[in-house]
Amino acid sequence: MRNIFMFIVMCCLLTACGRKERLQEEVQTISSFTVMPGDSTLYGLACEGSTDSVLVVLPYRGGDPDTLNIVRAFEEHRMLGRPRVGDKLAVVLNPDSADEVLMAVNVNRLQGQWCYLVYPTLRHQRVTNRPIPDSIRQRILAPREYSIVLKNGGKAYATGGQNVDKMSPVTFPRQKRYVGWQLYNGRLVLLADSTNKQTNDTATILRLGRDSLVLRINGNEQGYYKKQKTNE
Numbered sequence: 001m002r003n004i005f006m007f008i009v010m011c012c013l014l015t016a017c018g019r020k021e022r023l024q025e026e027v028q029t030i031s032s033f034t035v036m037p038g039d040s041t042l043y044g045l046a047c048e049g050s051t052d053s054v055l056v057v058l059p060y061r062g063g064d065p066d067t068l069n070i071v072r073a074f075e076e077h078r079m080l081g082r083p084r085v086g087d088k089l090a091v092v093l094n095p096d097s098a099d100e101v102l103m104a105v106n107v108n109r110l111q112g113q114w115c116y117l118v119y120p121t122l123r124h125q126r127v128t129n130r131p132i133p134d135s136i137r138q139r140i141l142a143p144r145e146y147s148i149v150l151k152n153g154g155k156a157y158a159t160g161g162q163n164v165d166k167m168s169p170v171t172f173p174r175q176k177r178y179v180g181w182q183l184y185n186g187r188l189v190l191l192a193d194s195t196n197k198q199t200n201d202t203a204t205i206l207r208l209g210r211d212s213l214v215l216r217i218n219g220n221e222q223g224y225y226k227k228q229k230t231n232e
Contacts, residue, residue, distance in 0.1 A: 039184050042066070042091040046083035046106075055101060057089055068093070073101045080208035081106025092186040103186045105205060110188070111150050114213050114224035117143040118160070120170035140168075146175050147227070148190070156181040156190065176201070188215065 035043065044057040047065050052074060058065045068091065073079050080103065083089055088107035094100040120141060146160035156178045176198060180191035188205055192198035203215040213224040 036182070036184060040093070040095075041183065041185055042089075042093055044089055044091070046085055046087045046089055048085050050083065050085075055083070055089075055091070055104060057091060066099070068099050068101045069097075070101045070104065073103055077207075078103040080104065080205050081109035084108075090183045090186065105183060105186060106208065107183070109208060109210065110205075110213075111152055113147050113149045113159075113227040115145050115147040115227055116222060116224050118146050118172055118175075119143045120172045123169055123171055140170050144172055148178060148224070150181050154180050154182055190217075 035041070042057065042059060043061075044059040044066075047056040047058050049056040049065075049067070053069065053071050055068045055070045056065050057068060070079060072094075078101075081087075083104070083106050087109070090105040090107055091101055092103040094102050120143075122141075144160055147158065149157050149159065151157075158175050158178050160175060176190075177193040178190045178201075179193050182189050182191070184202070186205070188203040190201040190203060192200050201217050203217045205213070206216055206221065207214040211226040211228070213226065215222050215224070
């Protein structure tokens with residue numbers, strides 16, 4: 001049964017994508033994929049036949065493709081990243097109706113480098129009674145680009161905010177160091193660097209577009225823009 005499933009996957013992806021590299025990547029993902037305990041998400045690949053009202057998914061667990069109702073998810077804007085044939089999906093189903101989708105996340109679109117701007121604050125001990133000229137204020141208060149990179153295979157890292165200049169008149173907030181990521185029941189779990197005893201963050205995905213992402217982390221909403229040229 002496993003061999004038949006893998007053969008179907010390879011034929012489907014080869015026809016849909018026409019790229020040997022992606023085919024090999026997807027087959028490797030399926031063969032090594034495991035679901036975390038307590039995660040009821042349906043993981044699979046988008047297949048031909050999907051429309052604005054139904055989503056056809058080939059599950060990683062094997063078997064035939066599932067045809068799922070996505071009308072409610074569309075109406076509630078919970079189709080996060082419109083899928084193409086062959087895209088990896090994480091689908092949250094209605095527990096009271098196994099063929100109804102409550103939310104679907106396009107995993108391929110979620111991967112990449114997501115950036116946001118962070119503004120500094122003046123160091124209190126360096127503030128004087130003399131007003132700072134607007135030209136200098138504008139220069140020293142310029143924002144810095146931070147980013148979170150979500151890579152294939154669950155790896156992650158952060159960029160920006162590493163250098164701390166104690167002589168600078170401004171200070172930037174510390175950036176949390178993430179080393180991994182995973183989806184769990186439709187939410188994005190960002191795995192922090194355990195060497196610094198940082199806690200993991202669980203984010204609600206509010207919006208996922210081709211080049212935009214909005215997350216709610218610890219009650220705060222954060223918007224991101226995507227850098228297209230990155231090794232996902």
